[in-house]
Amino acid sequence: MSIGSNIKAFREERKLTQEQVAEALGISFQAVSSWERDEYNPDTDKLIRLAEVLGVSVSALVEEKQKFFKTKETIYDWEHMKTYVKTTARNLKLPNTLKAVDFAVKAHEGQNRKRSTTPYIYHPLNLACHALSMDIHEDEIIAACLLHDVVEDCKIGVNDLPVNEETKELVRLLTCEKTNDENRHEIISRYYKEIMTNPKAALIKCMDRCNNLTTMSWGLSRERIYRMIKETDEFYPGLLQVIKDTTEYNNAAWLLKYQIESMLDIYKRLL
Structure with a gap:
């Protein structure tokens, strides 16, 4: 397939119009149309930006024989x-979790995962199921998995959460203040340092990163993917060590290390 055919195929796969792509690139839709008709190719700067808009690698756009696979944004309903x-x-008598489920569903109502139509609640529910699948049945951990983004994303105070104090503290630790380019590293460093003081918070944060790594290929720009890879390389070995040093989470530490490092290696090779 030609570059133009690849551009059109990826654009249509992401349900974007030529006008939407053009607006994101700051060009006319006629230019996008010309690319797709192979009248001329985008220059290097535009090609890099186009790859970011479409959420693919530059090589995926320029390969002559593009292989397409059916992809999924979610696995479970x-x-x-x-x-x-x-x-x-x-069944396990987890009162905080029972309160947290419906609260989280209502709090995240109307929110979607980045660059998708997937309801946001899929993410915290995925974390809760991830913990349960590793035989982690602690009420506060499962409840905090469900509520970990509520304060940060839904304008709800920690004290307004319908759970006990330990769960509230986990959610507080997992809530990061807003950053900008100037203060990001300082704030993020302090954020992870505090999480490392609590093995349960470290456990939840690693499950959170596992889920975010699985979705960043379509949910984040190329620049944000690079940033997430660097952040994971810098801070997650420390989190994993905290989990490993906590006897009851030894098995979880092994699985999380395998999941995180495997996904990182795949992204690094593809990028």
Whole structure:
């Protein structure tokens, strides 16, 4: 396939119009149309930016024979996961988790994952299911998995959460203040340093990163992907060590290390 055919295929796969792509690039839609008709190719700067807009690598755009695979933004239905978490919470007598499920669903109502139509609640439910699949049945951990983004993303105070004080403290630790280019590293460093004081918070943060790594290929720009890879390389070995040093989480530490480092290696090779 030609560059123009690749551009058109990726654009249509992401349900973008030529006008939307053109607006993101600051050019006319006629230019995008000309690329797709192979009348001429985008220059290097535009090609790099186009790859970011479409969420693919530059090589994917310029390869003559593009191989397409059917992809999924989600694996499990979020309502099914909600039912599973609630049923498990009842069976294991996890009162904070039971309160947290419905609270989180309502708090994140109307929110979607970045650059997708996937309801945001899929993410915290995924974390809760991840913990349960590793035989972690601690009420505060599962509840905090469900609520970990509520304060940061939904304008809800920690003290307004319908859970006990330990769960509130976990959510507080997992909530990061807003950053900009100047203060980002200082704030992020302080954020991870504080999380490392609490093995349960470190455990949840590593599960959070596992899920975010699986979705960043379509949810983040190329620049943000590079930033997430560097951040993970810098801070997550410390988090994993905290988990490993906590006897009851030894098995989880092994699995999380394998998941995080495997995904990082795949992204690095593809990029």
